[in-house]
Amino acid sequence: MSSSDPSLATEAPQAAVTSERKLSPDLQEQLAKPYLARAMAAVDPSHPEGSKGRDTKGMSVLQQHAAFFDRNGDGVIYPWETFQSLRAIGLGSPSAFGTSILLHLVLTYPTQPGWMPSPLLSIHIKNIHRGKHGSDSETYDTEGSFSYSVCRFEPAKFDAIFSKFGKTRPNALSEDEINAMLKHNRNMYDFLGWAAANLEWKLLHKVAKDKEGFLQREIVRGAFDGSLFERLQESKKST
Structure with a gap:
């Protein structure tokens, strides 16, 4: 909290939650323009240029996230591709099957190029921004509507995940801390968003948890x- 300039304070004495969930007031000293949402790079102080050496192919950060599940690279993801991808990163067959069906049931219609639903439950990567749900960390930005969700990467919001909830370790989250974050991020009556956020973070x-049960900052980024x-796929292949 700034004692010299109240306008820069990040904690309010009458709002205890602002002290419990702290922000990093010096983030701008560690990373250039942390308030600027990045379209194609997931950046933080340790990775100011994002994941170096990767070909983004001009895709947004969210599209890059989804593209892993597009096994044949045609821009369209089918349930069997999602199943194969989840198995490739270490999820068991029953969990991978159930998760694949749930994801495609939720995301297929919003991402279609037209108004007709897909009988094969396809997900179109170019429209993946339309599938952004509420009650999340807001690290993917949004313009606030179904049609205009943008989904760039917000460094300040990403940093806040750990400054607010990484109580045990500053750059990692325990399972209890993940649960606290999920509860804190809930929007009122957003039951679909609650369920989606829980599924994503629990998976x-x-x-990807470490031997002590923590999710490291670099893992989440x-x-x-x-x-x-x-990286998980390569690790599974090697073992």
């Missing part, structure tokens, strides 16, 4: 741009 914790999935 990420299941396949890699999930946002999909680079984590590529």
Whole structure:
């Protein structure tokens, strides 16, 4: 909290939650323009240029996240491709099957190029921004409507995940801390968003937690741009 300039304070004495869930007041000293949402790179102080060496192919960060599940690279994801991808990163067959069906039931219609539903439950990567749900960390930005969700990467919002909820370790989240974050991020009556956020974070914790049960900051950053999935797949192949 700034004692010299109240307008820069990040904590309010009468609002205890602002002290419990802190922000990083010096983030701009660690990363250039942390308030600027990045279209194609998931950046943080340790990765100011994002995941180096990756060909983004001009895709947004959210599109890069989704592209891992497009096994044949045609821009359209089918349930069997999602199943194969989830298996490739270490999820068991029953979980991979159930998750694939749920994801496609929710995302297929919003991402279609027209008004007709897809009988094959396809997801179109070019329209994946339309599938952004509420009650999330808001690290993917949004303009606030179904048609105009943008889904760039917001460094300040990403940093806030750990400054607010990483109580045990500053750059990692325990399972209890993930649960606290999910509860904090809920929007009123947004039951679909609650369920989607829980599914995403619980699956990420299941396949990428460390030996002590923590999700490391770099793991979470890699999930946002999909680079984590590529590393997990290579790791599974090697073992």
